[in-house]
Amino acid sequence: MPLDVRPTTFEDAIAARRLGAEAFGVPSTPPPVPTPGSWPPENVRPWIVKDGDDIAGVLSVRSFTSWFHGARVRTAGIAGVTVAAERRGTGILRPMFAAVLADARQRGEAISTLYPTQAGVYRGVGYEIVGAYQVLRVPMPALAKVRPPSGGTRARRATAEDLAGIQSVYRSWASGHNGPLTREDVPFAMEADEMFGSESTYTGISVAVDGERIVGFVSWTRGTGYDRTGTLEVDDLVAETPDAARALWRVIASFDPVVGSADVPTTAGWSGADPIRLVLPDHAATIVRDEPYMLRILDVEAALGRAILPPIQACVPFAVVDPTTPDIEGSWSLETTGDGSPTIGSDRGENPDRLVFTSAGLAVSYAGSVSTTALRRAGHLTGPTTHDAAWDALWRGRDIHVRDYF
Numbered sequence: 001m002p003l004d005v006r007p008t009t010f011e012d013a014i015a016a017r018r019l020g021a022e023a024f025g026v027p028s029t030p031p032p033v034p035t036p037g038s039w040p041p042e043n044v045r046p047w048i049v050k051d052g053d054d055i056a057g058v059l060s061v062r063s064f065t066s067w068f069h070g071a072r073v074r075t076a077g078i079a080g081v082t083v084a085a086e087r088r089g090t091g092i093l094r095p096m097f098a099a100v101l102a103d104a105r106q107r108g109e110a111i112s113t114l115y116p117t118q119a120g121v122y123r124g125v126g127y128e129i130v131g132a133y134q135v136l137r138v139p140m141p142a143l144a145k146v147r148p149p150s151g152g153t154r155a156r157r158a159t160a161e162d163l164a165g166i167q168s169v170y171r172s173w174a175s176g177h178n179g180p181l182t183r184e185d186v187p188f189a190m191e192a193d194e195m196f197g198s199e200s201t202y203t204g205i206s207v208a209v210d211g212e213r214i215v216g217f218v219s220w221t222r223g224t225g226y227d228r229t230g231t232l233e234v235d236d237l238v239a240e241t242p243d244a245a246r247a248l249w250r251v252i253a254s255f256d257p258v259v260g261s262a263d264v265p266t267t268a269g270w271s272g273a274d275p276i277r278l279v280l281p282d283h284a285a286t287i288v289r290d291e292p293y294m295l296r297i298l299d300v301e302a303a304l305g306r307a308i309l310p311p312i313q314a315c316v317p318f319a320v321v322d323p324t325t326p327d328i329e330g331s332w333s334l335e336t337t338g339d340g341s342p343t344i345g346s347d348r349g350e351n352p353d354r355l356v357f358t359s360a361g362l363a364v365s366y367a368g369s370v371s372t373t374a375l376r377r378a379g380h381l382t383g384p385t386t387h388d389a390a391w392d393a394l395w396r397g398r399d400i401h402v403r404d405y406f
């Protein structure tokens, strides 16, 4: 009997969830038991692979919107990928992804992203690592010498009235990078109830203000104990100015006598560093969480064509040639006239100067995380080098950061 890949109906919901729990372990706070009225959960598209009555695999898709190159890009976020233990290694994954990604593309999702447990598995279906969700543990002594803000910036505790200002700070940061979610979609929507209501998991949210204007925020959870062995958990620390960053770091540093360190989600590397780290007088920190983030293009024209690119004139022929991802193979010509909006039209691939990417090569190049020189060395880009410099100038201008784990 052929495999049947389809959206999970309520009849299979409990068994599908059991399969997920078997693979990932039962969560410490399990989600509510599904009921016909609550299935599927909000912003979740659960998929199942059936072989007759047997469940061979499951996964879930969430619709997100990500910022890439100044544009909002509809994103199929994949999670909970599980193949039944006895069926692993028997070729379930490829047909499962083919059906799920075709559906996502049809819904208008231009890219797909996921956090892998094993990157190799997803390379086979066109994904590549473009960045990582990372958490740095910063020892309190490393924050002791953060200078006070020099201007009129100061920190104060936020209230629900500050929500719009906080959202605006997040939006200005996120839209300037590649990768961040817009946080307009469940479960990452920045809403008053979740941030300030009785359901909030934060101990506090502090804002940096310059006059009345909110120029940064930090959301934090205090944790237990007061003997300097504990860690204060930061959920977000985003600042528009160096003074805002200093003011917010100093809020964290003020806990020095009662906690030993702070865990801060931030990009750990010094290449493409998070600006909030550049104001710190000391670099001391250890990575306590490191989750690679993989990306795959689903629709070349929809993803690349909406980017806001640097104001340079260029005409670059390019192609994707990759037998593992026939759905995105093709040949195009990218033209920018200098107004920042590219035109991408498919062509017949006759230009001998065209850049030839693998699916992974286009994914990392689009994310801006790897240069054409490096891609050539990895075998993800071939063809003459005529257009390498133009391609890098167009796509390498924004750093990649991801802050929401799913």
Ligand SMILES: CC(C)(COP(=O)(O)OP(=O)(O)OC[C@H]1O[C@@H](n2cnc3c(N)ncnc32)[C@H](O)[C@@H]1OP(=O)(O)O)[C@@H](O)C(=O)NCCC(=O)NCCS
Pocket (backbone or CB within 6 Å): 023, 024, 080, 081, 082, 083, 084, 087, 088, 089, 090, 091, 092, 093, 094, 115, 116, 117, 118, 119, 120, 121, 122, 123, 124
């Ligand atoms: C991860 C998981 C879903 C993969 O399913 P699977 O059936 O075991 O996958 P396969 O072994 O058929 O591998 C799929 C493809 O990836 C390739 N692959 C597997 N591991 C690889 C590795 N480490 N490096 C490179 N390629 C790898 C396989 O060769 C295969 O390619 P092919 O289709 O061209 O033959 C399954 O092992 C599982 O359920 N694990 C437990 C839960 C889990 O970790 N889920 C992932 C969450 S992100």
